[in-house]
Amino acid sequence: MTGLLHLDHLTVRRDGCPVVDDVSLKITPGECVGLIGPNGAGKTTLLRAALGLLPHEGQSSLAQMAPRDRAAQAAWLPQSREIAWPVPVRDLVALGRLPHGRKSGPADEEAIQAAMARMGLETFADRPATQLSGGEQARVLIARTLAQDTPLLMADEPIAGLDPAAQLSTLTVLRDLSREGRAVLLSLHDLSLAARFCSRLIMLDQGRKVADGPPVEVLTQPNLAKTFHLRARIHETPEGPIVQPLETTR
Numbered sequence: 324m325t326g327l328l329h330l331d332h333l334t335v336r337r338d339g340c341p342v343v344d345d346v347s348l349k350i351t352p353g354e355c356v357g358l359i360g361p362n363g364a365g366k367t368t369l370l371r372a373a374l375g376l377l378p379h380e381g382q383s384s385l386a387q388m389a390p391r392d393r394a395a396q397a398a399w400l401p402q403s404r405e406i407a408w409p410v411p412v413r414d415l416v417a418l419g420r421l422p423h424g425r426k427s428g429p430a431d432e433e434a435i436q437a438a439m440a441r442m443g444l445e446t447f448a449d450r451p452a453t454q455l456s457g458g459e460q461a462r463v464l465i466a467r468t469l470a471q472d473t474p475l476l477m478a479d480e481p482i483a484g485l486d487p488a489a490q491l492s493t494l495t496v497l498r499d500l501s502r503e504g505r506a507v508l509l510s511l512h513d514l515s516l517a518a519r520f521c522s523r524l525i526m527l528d529q530g531r532k533v534a535d536g537p538p539v540e541v542l543t544q545p546n547l548a549k550t551f552h553l554r555a556r557i558h559e560t561p562e563g564p565i566v567q568p569l570e571t572t573r
């Protein structure tokens with residue numbers, strides 16, 4: 324299967340210490356891959372280095388691309404969700420089309436409308452984006468990445484700050500994109516939602532990839548104890564495992 328992202332022995336050092344440590348992986352179309360790990364495990368650093376936004380050792384197929392090719396290959400939703408300018412929501416979503424060229428046409432219009440509809444933003448179209456709530460602004464920025472219409476979408480904690488219904492609808496949108504044949508790589512902290520919506524989980528611990536596979540194989544008691552220092556109950560349900568943290572084991 325053709326990979327949309329290959330990382331080959333990717334390492335990022337901060338002050339000489341590796342915070343992403345020799346990570347190799349491949350993301351293929353149809354996958355919704357969740358990057359999990361405790362605070363400071365290296366999730367954001369790995370995503371940013373994979374995009375070529377940080378100096379690194381090893382190889383990232385995306386980082387090697389020319390900027391325009393990379394923007395056609397991958398859309399990126401960073402963790403910071405600051406919207407500085409009071410532009411109408413529709414115009415902000417339309418910025419996702421910039422990598423497709425300056426002249427706007429029917430395909431751009433269609434992609435913008437589809438992205439706004441997927442994130443439930445039609446009624447906000449003319450509102451200045453700065454006047455929306457934090458959660459609504461997050462949905463606008465997700466819509467901007469959807470409008471970019473790339474085979475790969477990478478998102479750093481896309482459901483942080485969203486209410487439970489918005490979390491579910493956002494993860495449903497991302498999972499549906501993968502089921503349509505794109506690939507999604509996202510970091511997230513909610514292990515139960517990760518298990519339910521991701522087809523594969525990659526667990527990071529101190530920069531190293533310590534588990535990689537289907538959620539039931541990654542979210543095990545020993546992995547949770549070793550990586551998250553957590554004793555947890557894992558309930559098997561028809562919707563996938565639910566992880567109930569019970570106590571820390573540090």
Ligand SMILES: Nc1ncnc2c1ncn2[C@@H]1O[C@H](COP(=O)(O)OP(=O)(O)OP(=O)(O)O)[C@@H](O)[C@H]1O
Nearest residue numbers: 337338342360361362363364365366367368369510
């Ligand atoms: N600019 C920086 N300079 C020095 N160290 C940094 C810098 N940015 C991140 N780090 C360190 O790199 C490590 C990985 O950070 P990173 O933000 O990638 O973790 P994370 O898994 O995304 O964490 P979180 O879940 O808290 O968002 C941390 O120990 C962090 O302190």
